[in-house]
Amino acid sequence: MILCRVTGTIVATQKSATLREQKILIVQPLNLDGSPTGRDILALDTVDAGTGDTVLVVQEGQAAAQMLHRKDVPVHSMVVAVVDGIDLPG
16 A cells, blocks of 8 residues: 545546446655655545545555455556554654
8 A cells, every 4th residue: 555645536528337436536645754756646536535635545456356346447546545644653
């Protein structure tokens, strides 16, 4: 899993039939201090996250299939949790 911040949403008038009810988010990977790292990712939203939320994203097709209870979904990245807080020692 990776820590990310939701930066926007994707609007698609044509989607795979298996994804019609799902929202697609644009997420920016973060370091643990909250600074951006890496490139933006498109991720399927399973937790009703919104722009500005800090989230956990899983990047693995089999995990996506298990979360959606389907094997025919063309998904690699999914938002699986909204982060309420981060507590680092020190």
